[in-house]
Amino acid sequence: MTEQYDVVVIGGGPAGNAIASGLQAQGKSVLIVEADLWGGTCPNRGCDPKKILLSAVEAQQAAQHLQHQGLTGTPTIDWPALMAHKRGYTDGINDGTLKGLQHQGITTLHGQAHFQNDGQLAVGDQVVSATDYVIATGQRPAILPITGQEYFKTSTDFLDLDEMPKRVTFVGGGYVGFELAAIANAAGADVHVIHHNDRPLKAFDADLVQDLMATMTADGVTFDLNTDLQAIEQTDDGLQLTAPDFELTTDLVISSAGRIPNADQLGLENVGVTFNRHGIQVNDRLQTANPHIYAIGDVSDTPVPKLTPVAGYEARYLVQQLTQPGAAITYPVIPTQVFAVPKLAQVGLSATDAADQPDKYRVNTLDMTKWFSYYRFGARQAQARVIIDQASGQVVGATLLSDVADEMINYLTLLIEKHVTLAQLQQLVLAYPTPASDLQYLY
Incomplete structure (x- = not known):
């Protein structure tokens, strides 16, 4: 027998949890489905663990700034101890989030959700149905489609390294590349950031990006601009990266070339929902082409930055829409930042x-x-x-x-x-x- 709910939320990250909690508080019967870790990217393998690692970098930098101006001696980063500190936080996120949802009376289901031809939702061998569906499945790191792409690791891998390799290379000069490069460099690695043109962090003021790069370069990070990586090959000395007129050998190579929406495994074509590389297409009420399916957070194609606070904002808006429909969503001014050094x-x-x-x-x-x-x-x-x-x-x-x-x-x-x-x-x-x-x- 198919289970019936008022709303099924697909994705147990910040956006999905916020809307599930909000709808449950309004008396709706809610099921939330998660295919991976409860809590989503931000607390498990994104902003929160990154900021924990950055805390040690900030402390180290603060001591370096005041050398011979009141302080003597600069601390070194003990990577295994720092990682243990990070895991002391992240290891409890999955279970804690799940228990929190269940404590609220929200029904939970773990597995990959997929819309069937009849419009119902299959999660493994279980079929569920709802009046409305909310997709909040987030994004995942993109892997550049080059020769040897199987050697790429991602930010997920970096944020759970047991040891810091001697040589680390980031391919892609966006937020992730800059932030993790600063951490790896402070932890003692020889760090390169490869970017395909001469304008990394293109959404930010060009002059201040140059100033940031100059400071990071002085700290030991090498920026290889206008370098279009073509291949990765395993050699006796490590991973050899090649591009026209460029070669580099490294121990770890991270694809930091952006993120892609988790929309391709949901069977959206079966329910008339469209998406592109920017996400699931929605209107100004976060509604897809199917009037009973909505998308919020990083997986949606909206004209705002993909940030955790934005996901929460959209969730609160959609709770209102699904209980007392009103005006189109309007966004406040939204700050963005790069947690580099x-x-x-x-x-x-x-x-x-x-x-x-x-x-x-x-x-x-x-x-x-x-x-x-x-x-x-x-x-x-x-x-x-x-x-x-x-x-x-x-x-x-x-x-x-x-x-x-x-x-x-x-x-x-x-x-x-x-x-x-x-x-x-x-x-x-x-x-x-x-x-x-x-x-x-x-x-």
Whole structure:
């Protein structure tokens, strides 16, 4: 007998868990299906474990900044101990997430979901049916289709390494490549980042990306730009990477060339749902071409960054839609960041776009390296580009490069979203001296 539910959620990551919990609280009967680890990518093999590893890098960097300025001796990273610290967190995610869902009264099922020709959903040998379905299956690392692609490892493998190899190479200069390169370099590896053109991190301010690369290069990371990798071959000395006029031997090669949506194994063609390399196609109510099937989070093709907080935002919106239908989704301003060393963060209008309308926007380019907030801990790099709407005097965009860019970008996000002018900001008294007390000088 086919089990019937109000809603079946496919994917037990941040987006799926959030919508399942929200719908259950609204009295809906909910089944959630997960094919891999409960909790999804972010806490198991993504943002959270990455940030745990980065914590040791940040501590090491802080000590290096203050060498002979109050500190003597730089700590070294004990990779096995750091990995044990990471696993102390990640090892409990799967079971803890599953128990949390079950405690809420949400029915759970483990297995690969696949829509059948009759529109019902098969999970293994079990068939379930629902009034509505929500797909929240996320993304997975892309593997470049080159000769020897079987030698590629991914970010999943890197974030669970027992030992750090002597030589590590990342193929792809996006978020993942920069972030993991910074970690591997700090842990003592000889690190290369290979990128097919001369513009890695293309969504970010080009000048600040160059500044970030210069700092990472000074720390020992080698960037091999305009290098279109063609083959990987196992040799006696390691893995040999080849491209036109380029050869490199390494011990570990990570494909960091983006991510692809987990949409190809769901049988979507059987229920009239379409997808492309950007994800499942949805309308402005997160609804697919099939009116009873929705997609949220990283698997959906939406015009916003693929981030965990965005997945949660979409889940909360869709809970409302499935209980009390209303207006189309609108997104707030969304910050993005690269947890490299130093950190690069951006929100709102870019300096490039602002430069096309000089009568409308003013771009403040600031070198903050000698400002007290950065001088006190010996920062090597603290840069900002802040975009001001000249008519309103409000901040409408910013890009930051510093050790505290991840903190500062949230402050700027609030200033943009709440349309705060300098005069309004100066009506507040903020703790001093802190990065927040510097905000008034960014206008």
